[in-house]
Amino acid sequence: MSKEENKGKLKFEDALAKIEGIVSQLETGKLTLEESLSKFQEGIGLIKHCQEDLNQAEQKIEMLVNSEDENRLIKVKNGEEGACS
Amino acid sequence: MSLKIISVSELNNYLKEKLENDRLLRNIWVKGELSNFKHHNSGHMYFTVKDRESTLRAVMFKSFNYNLPFEPTNGTSVLARGNISMYLRDGQYQLYVEELQPEGYGVMSLAYEQLKKKLQDEGLFAQERKKTIPVLPGKIGIVSSPTGAALQDILTVLLRRFPSANIVIAPTQVQGEQAPGLIVNALKKISKIKGIDVIIIGRGGGTLEELWAFNTEEVAREISRCEIPVITGIGHETDFTIADFVADIRAATPSAAAELAVPVQEELMQTLNRLKQRLSRIIPAHLNQRSQMLDSLERDLLKAINIKVVACKSRFMLAGEKLNILSPLSNLGRGYSICRDYQSKKIILKANQTYTGQQVEIILPEEDKLICLVQEIKEG
Numbered sequence: 460m461s462k463e464e465n466k467g468k469l470k471f472e473d474a475l476a477k478i479e480g481i482v483s484q485l486e487t488g489k490l491t492l493e494e495s496l497s498k499f500q501e502g503i504g505l506i507k508h509c510q511e512d513l514n515q516a517e518q519k520i521e522m523l524v525n526s527e528d529e530n531r532l533i534k535v536k537n538g539e540e541g542a543c544s
Numbered sequence: 545m546s547l548k549i550i551s552v553s554e555l556n557n558y559l560k561e562k563l564e565n566d567r568l569l570r571n572i573w574v575k576g577e578l579s580n581f582k583h584h585n586s587g588h589m590y591f592t593v594k595d596r597e598s599t600l601r602a603v604m605f606k607s608f609n610y611n612l613p614f615e616p617t618n619g620t621s622v623l624a625r626g627n628i629s630m631y632l633r634d635g636q637y638q639l640y641v642e643e644l645q646p647e648g649y650g651v652m653s654l655a656y657e658q659l660k661k662k663l664q665d666e667g668l669f670a671q672e673r674k675k676t677i678p679v680l681p682g683k684i685g686i687v688s689s690p691t692g693a694a695l696q697d698i699l700t701v702l703l704r705r706f707p708s709a710n711i712v713i714a715p716t717q718v719q720g721e722q723a724p725g726l727i728v729n730a731l732k733k734i735s736k737i738k739g740i741d742v743i744i745i746g747r748g749g750g751t752l753e754e755l756w757a758f759n760t761e762e763v764a765r766e767i768s769r770c771e772i773p774v775i776t777g778i779g780h781e782t783d784f785t786i787a788d789f790v791a792d793i794r795a796a797t798p799s800a801a802a803e804l805a806v807p808v809q810e811e812l813m814q815t816l817n818r819l820k821q822r823l824s825r826i827i828p829a830h831l832n833q834r835s836q837m838l839d840s841l842e843r844d845l846l847k848a849i850n851i852k853v854v855a856c857k858s859r860f861m862l863a864g865e866k867l868n869i870l871s872p873l874s875n876l877g878r879g880y881s882i883c884r885d886y887q888s889k890k891i892i893l894k895a896n897q898t899y900t901g902q903q904v905e906i907i908l909p910e911e912d913k914l915i916c917l918v919q920e921i922k923e924g
Contacts, residue, residue: 471680478819485826488833495830502823510816512680516708520699523714523733524689526556 469505471512472540553632560630563637568627574600574639579800591616592906593624593639601638602626623648628668653752656759660786662762663675668768674792677771677804683710684805685734685772689728694746694798701802706809711735723757728766737738737771742773742805746798747887751778760787766789777801778901854858882907886915895923911915 469477481502485495550558563569576593583589587606590600602624616622625643630636639682645653661667688695700708709890715729717723727745734743745767747758751794758778766787767774776791777798790793795801868874876882884891886903896917898904906914 463659470678475679478816478823482819482822482826485823486831489593492830492834495827498817499823499827503820506816506820506823507893513708513813513816516706516710518703518708518710518811519709520709521713523712523730523737 471509474505474529476533478502478509481505553636555632556632556635559637560632563628565631566628571625571627572639573623573625573701573887574757575621575623578601578616578622581616581618583615589616589641593622601636603631603638603643609644612644613644616644623647642771656786659761659764660758660789663764663768663786663790668764669789675766675776677773677793678741679807681805683712683737683739683741684712684741685737685740686713686746687716687730687734687743688713688746689718691746692718694718694748694777697797697799698744698746698802701799702806705803706806708805708809710739711742719750719754719757720772724760724762727757727763731763731766731770731774735770740772742775743770744775744777744798744801744805745791746777746801747779749783755779755783755785758787761785763787764790775801775804785899843848876907876909895921 481498485498485502490498539542563921575591576595579592579599581589581591587610589604589609591604593602594600604624604626624639624641624644626639628637629640631638667673678692686695686698688698691753695713699711702711713735714734716726718727731743731745734740747755749794755778758776767787767790768890769775773792775793775795776785776788777800778785778788778796779797781796784794793804795804846916872882881893884905885898886905889905890897892898892904897920900918900921903919904916904918908914908915
């Protein structure tokens with residue numbers, strides 16, 4: 460998950476809450492057709508965004524290396540170790 | 545020179561008062577070894593506390609000792625908290641004990657209680673200060689020993705719940721003299737890594753001494769200062785370190801901490817799918833409903849129009865029939881004929897409208913016409 464790229468976008472739990480809100484609203488049936496369609500669009504868009512967030516994630520384990528001048532991350536995964544800056 | 549003569553009671557009372565009025569003697573912690581310990585039937589405990597050179601009489605009343613977690617025995621090194629006063633009957637000052645602790649445990653426990661109170665009074669444990677843990681963290685930071693079981697447990701749980709987890713580990717010693725400083729550094733470093741949304745501080749079970757680094761002021765303050773939410777998973781279920789109080793959330797164990805840090809990936813996906821399904825069903829359902837409404841309105845409209853048309857039709861037909869009946873042309877069928885001037889087509893109703901020799905036209909039924917000349921005019 461590269462949350463750095465997601466700055467400015469909605470936090471996952473906020474998006475989820477919004478989606479649930481939209482679904483509840485639509486299920487009451489009290490909106491006009493126009494409002495319903497617009498909320499529907501919004502809801503579908505948010506769901507897509509959340510699913511992308513989940514699907515883009517890739518397992519990654521790194522360990523900080525204590526060195527005098529800087530911290531470096533070493534990739535640690537399934538026994539493989541390699542230096543990465 | 546006259547010496548004041550007083551009674552024993554007066555003297556002892558005087559001394560008692562002196563002792564009780566001394567602020568320093570109102571609440572003191574005394575260290576020493578228990579001896580002459582007697583636990584009376586009344587529930588009260590009587591003993592002496594001594595060091596190599598001196599002894600101190602002490603009493604711990606039932607109301608203070610009833611929930612002592614240990615039974616004091618002669619020879620135990622203790623810390624006793626209480627006040628000094630005098631038992632008048634014996635003319636003996638003694639320590640009226642309110643708290644009693646075995647010493648080894650005691651010193652650390654004392655430090656623990658004191659630091660806990662200090663930080664609590666500063667408001668560092670307040671619920672309002674605690675940050676919420678994000679549901680879906682970007683990167684997860686772990687501060688733990690790289691060789692400990694705690695780290696393995698945390699990783700196992702994290703990856704089982706969220707296989708795509710993005711984890712950064714800040715290794716550090718978790719016990720020993722250097723530990724507090726190293727833990728603080730690890731925490732500082734990991735919170736600077738871009739994208740870290742939650743930090744787990746983990747350490748396996750151990751004795752009070754082994755967990756001690758997490759009861760130090762510097763570690764507590766660093767956790768408090770940390771801008772990223774911190775979950776502590778230190779020791780076993782019953783271990784409460786000061787780090788636990790200051791953290792944004794305490795987990796009973798390192799594994800429990802990992803459970804708090806990430807959701808179950810599979811469940812999240814299912815939740816999203818279910819929401820998507822619900823959402824997708826709503827609009828068609830709406831449209832169907834409205835379509836139905838339109839259909840029935842259309843039916844009603846058609847019905848209404850039909851009724852109107854039928855009504856108009858019958859009015860029209862009625863009028864037509866009436867017209868027919870009233871029409872002069874219908875008379876023609878009954879033997880009447882219409883006479884009119886052949887040239888001007890003007891209808892002749894009276895004899896004086898004609899003249900002999902006039903050419904007239906006589907209209908018979910079915911549009912038969914006779915062209916005649918007026919031969920004679922007879923007035924009636």
